[in-house]
Amino acid sequence: MATINPNKDFTLARNPTGQLQFTDSDGIVFDNVYLVRAFPISAPDEGLSIISKEGHELAWISNLVDMPIQLKELIEAELAQREFMPEILRINQVSSFATPSMWDVWTNKGSTQLILKAEDQIWRLKNNRILITDKNGVNFMINNIEQLDKHSRKLLDRFL
Amino acid sequence: MNSKILHLTPSSRLLPNFWQSIVQSHLENAEELKAWLEINLDEQLHFTEHLLLITNRRLVYFCPDKTHADIPNVSVYEYAYQPDLKLLQHDHAGVYRLELFEHNLRIASWCYTLTSDTSSARFIKQFEQQCTSFITGKPVPAEATEPCPKCRYPLTAEQDECPQCSSEIDTPPSTWTLFRLWRFAKPYQWQLLAGFLLMLASTAATLVPPYLTIPLMDKVLIPYQNGVPIDTDLVALLLGGLLGSALLAWSLGWSKTYILALVSERIGADLRTITYDHLLKLSLEYFGGKRTGDLMARIGSESDRICVFLSLHLLDFATDVLMIIMTAAILVSINPELALVTLLPLPFIAWMIHIVRDKLRTGFEKIDRVWSEVSNVLADTIPGIRVVKAFAQEARESSRFREANQHNLAVNDRINKIWSLFSPSVTLLTEIGLLLVWAFGIWQISKDEISVGILTAFLAYISRFYTRLDSMSRIVSVTQKAAxxxxxxxxxxDHVSSVPEPSNPVHLDKVSGKIEIRSAGFRYGNRTVIKDLNLTIEPGEMIGLVGHSGSGKSTLVNLMCRFYDVSTGSISLDGVNIRSLPISEYRRNIGLVLQEPFLFFGSIAENIAYGKPDATRAEIIAAARAAHAHEFILRLPHGYDSLVGERGHGLSGGERQRISIARALLIDPRILILDEATASVDTETEKEIQKALDNLVHGRTTIAIAHRLSTLHKANRLVVMDQGQIVEIGNHDELMASEGAYYRLYQAQARNVDTDLDDVISNETIANKEASA
Structure with missing residues (x-):
């Protein structure tokens, strides 16, 4: 898709039901569209796609930074509602070093518990980042192992 | 009289204690609790504990204010039932969202993650039923069997625990893993006892020689220095004793090592076969999540390591412990004070071992993991070597391997730092210990408390003793490795198959082949793949499954084969839930033809008879004929005895496919599943295969997935799927007439006859094929 001038090529707004409404350059209205990041982990702000509820791409935003402020805020608010990847700030306790293991963690979304089904549910990403998928499919992120406190690091180390 | 009902309806049975009283105080008279859902996320997606309730009158949302921990101040929002109230649910990346609409206006929304495997699809159904019944005044239609309160899985009268909810076991295995090996050692307990007794005897025998040095020193050598002639008889006796004890220790040591090595080999072999058997029983879900290299390493090298540990290291360790205990006893009996000094360094060494133990254990676990990383690189690359070479990525793969190796090195280096310090430290402590004994012994001799012979004996004992301690310290690492x-x-x-065998299996004598799928749902990771799907397939009917890739067709087929179990709902065969049928008995009724036929190493005849090893040659040939495979098999140099490899080298895709069709035909299944059976072959071959398939389909319940809609011309009904749901059912003409999803698919294909429906899919298939070729 070619580069897009958002004000001319499409508009994005909230309809009364709280869903996102997309109007393309021909004035065709799509209700209940959703936003998807193409690289949610490696480059969250690059490459955003607006997808119709049938799953077809309506528009491509190559970089969120270039967007007008109003649209950017709307998009960010919507993504905040959709995206759920709690960042683990501290690992308080793990039930065992053998899997399945129940972890007591503090995240930026409050404290919770996660169940690690197997060690290979922990993904080592670049730059010391770690992605943990729990039994129910919720993704937890550790942004930098080095910045975790010693206790958490020690616990985590047993699984890496 | 308070007529609030909190406990009578099945749904409230499991309401957590925390909520019981709160809910109780908010329900009105004669209000019944019907279902509940824990909402564990607030609007900002922060973790909280909220509750959503369905009663027979309204939807209630409890939202406690957590600032006052003692007296929970609960905010309650209620939504009385009325027409135009609609509850919708969708999920993304593990977060589920329920939205309540009134006149198409969203009035509330709640988010939650799946913590308790609550089926929200069922929750919504409950809501709709209750809402309709409240408005119309008609009672909610009773369900045939009482469903599980949590997941709505239908329970029978005698089941009080839901097999679906309780099958998910999250308890981790215990850390005393090595002791669990006893389960494998138990059959050999008598041999083990014999080995232990021999060990006791042989250790005792090795302790005789130092003891004989006492009289040798005190009665022979020292008197001789003082001018007394040597008593040759005594010397001969003592030397004979030394030789005798050495010979005894040798023969006893030999027999104990032999017996125990024999037993440990057997334990290792049992461990391997039992693990492999268990692995084969696990569901596809497990294999999907594990890498081949890792599993191979576990069954192969890990079990070997345990075996070596048992036969060598543990044996040595036990001998050492025995020796230490016996030596200590002898030393104390000779001279308690000197014994005390001699044994003094022991606690220090034990303490050191303890300190290092923890560090080494985690380290060795790490090494294992890194090691399987290395073998995973190999397991990835070697099967995909064609792709690697085609894209000229040898250098990249080599660097990937080097990286894994580097990681291995780094982990090893770290461990070796601790490890290398360990043995010299033990040696140092040994030397210091000897020094202590010398000093204290000389002092005692000067006081005439002990003789020279006793000091020599002590030194002889202790030098053995401490060298054993040194080797004992090695047990730390090997035990940790083995553990x-x-x-x-x-x-x-410990991995419980997610497709468990039924505890009270039901046996079906004659299967007619009627399949009923009732509100089936399935999640794969955090993706909902199948949503509330209902379908009844009559015996002998042929169903064509149609839809885009990712619409859930293959998943549905996998659920029917019970490769996975449905997350919610049920699938039944002839009216019996397939969960209550023994797995192998159930699968015997299913013939499966896959897109990528897999041939095992062996002859063609063996491959055809894979599902029925006792088939006669005539049966095999009949199946091959029916599968249109007979003629090309005869053209091969060794006919039915031709060897085919792992991936059937030397046979074309169509030929392999026809062999797999013959394989399915031979077991004469009532249900036939064709998963893209003709997708990977050219049109000419497809016609051949189609002829073979027509033979196969005849008179059986058939579920066929196909991309080329033309191959489904014989289907009684076509089921069009999209996003895990059925969107259309009907025969070709009906579906074409209604101009729905099927019509669009058909049109798309008619326009572009040669290419597949989804270019994406065919590209994927090619890539996969390349990877596996």
């Missing part, structure tokens, strides 16, 4: 190996094996053994 981590055992852990990794027990990880497999």
């Amino acid at each position: 981590s190996g055992a852990k990794r094996i027990f990880d497999i053994l």
Whole structure:
């Protein structure tokens, strides 16, 4: 898709039901569209796609930074509602070093518990980042192992 | 009289204690609790504990204010039932969202993650039923069997625990993993006892020589220095004793090592076969999540490591412990004070061992993991070597391997730092210990408390004693290695198949082949793949499954084969839930033809008879004929005895496919599943295969997935799927007439006859094929 001038090529707004409404350059209205990041982990702000509820791409935003402020805020608010990847700030306790293991963690979304089904549910990403998928499919992120406190690091180390 | 009903309806049975009283105080008279859902996320997606309730009158949302921990101040929002109230649910990346609409206006929304495997699809159904019944005044239609309160899985009268909810076991295995090996040692307990007794005797025998040095010194050598002639008889006796005890120790040591090595080999072999058997029983879900290299390493090298540990290291360690205990006893009996000094360094060494133990254990676990990383690189690259070479990525793969190796090195280096310090430290402590004994012994001799012979004996004992301590310190590392190996094996053994065998199996004598799928749902990771799907397939009917890739067709087929179990709802065969049928008995009724036929190493005849090893040659030939495979098999140099490899080298895709069709035909299944059986072959071959398939389909319940809609011309009904749901059912003409999803698919294909429906899919298939070729 070619580069897009958002004000001319499409508009994005909230309809009364709280869903996102997309109007393309021909004035065709799509209700209940959703936003998807193409690289949610490696480059969250690059490459955003607006997808119709049938799953077809309506528009491509190559970089969120270039967007007008109003649209950017709307998009960010919507993504905040959709995206759920709690960042683990501290690992308080793990039930065992053998899997399945129940972890007591503090995240930026409050404290919770996660169940690690197997060690290979922990993904080592670049730059010391770690992605943990729990039994129910919720993704937890550790942004930098080095910045975790010693206790958490020690616990985590047993699984890496 | 308070007529609030909190406990009578099945749904409230499991309401957590925390909520019981709160809910109780908010329900009105004669209000019944029908269902509940824990909402564990607030609007900002922060973790909280909220509750959503369905009663027979309204939807209630409890939202406690957590600032006052003692007296929960609960905010309650209620939504009385009225027409135009609609509850919708969708999920993304593990977060589920329920939205309540009134006149198409969203009035509330709630988010939650799946913590308790609550089926929200069922929750919504409950809501709709209750809402309709409240408005119309008609009672909610009763369900045939009482469903599980949590997941709505239908329970029978005698089941009080839901097999679906309770099958998910999250308890981790215990850390005393090595002791769990006893389960494998138990059959050999008598041999083990014999080995232990021999060990006791042989250790005692090795302790005789130092003891004989006492009279040798005190009665022979020292008197001789003082001018007394040597008593040759005594010397001969003592030397004979030394030789005799050495010979005894040799023969006893030999027999104990032999017996125990024999037993440990057997334990290792049992461990391997049992683990492999267990692995084969696990569901596809497990294999999907594990890498081949890792599993191979676990069963192969880990079990071998445990075996070596048992036969060598543990044996040595036990001998050492025995020796230490016996030596200590002898020393104390000779001279308690000197014995005390001699044994003084022991606690220090024990303490050091303890300190290092922890560091080494985690380290060795790490090494294991890194090691399987290395073998995973190999397991990835070697099967995909064609792709690697085609894209000229040898250098990249080599650097990937080097990286894994580097990681291995780094982990090893770190461990070796601790490890290398360990043995010299033990030696140092040994020397210091000897020094202590010398000093104290000389002092005691000067006081005439002990003789020179006793000091020599002590020194002889202690030097053995401390060298044993040195080798005992090695047990730390090997035990940890073996324990981590055992852990990794027990990880497999402890993994409960997500497709469990029924505890009270039902046997079907004659299967007619009627399949009923009732509100089936399935989640794969955090993706909902199948949503509330209902379908009844009559015996002998042929169903064509149609839809885009990712619409859930293959998943549905996998659920029907019970490769996975449905997350919610049920699938039944002839009216019996397939969960209550023994797995192998159930699968015997299913013939499966896959897109990528897999041929095992062996002859063609063996491959055809794979599902029925006792088939006669005539049966095999009949199946091959029906599968249109007979003629090309005869053209091969060794006919039915021709060997085919792992991936059937030397046979074309169509030929392999026809062999797999013959394989399915031979077991004469009532249900036939064709998963893209003709997708990977050219049109000419497809016609051949189609002829073979027509023979196969005849008179059986058939579920066929196909991309080329033309191959489904014989289907009685076509089921069009999209996003895990059925969107259309009907025969070709009906579906074409209604101009729905099927019509669009058909049109798309008619326009572009040669290419597949989804270019994406065919590209994927090619890539996969290349990877596996």
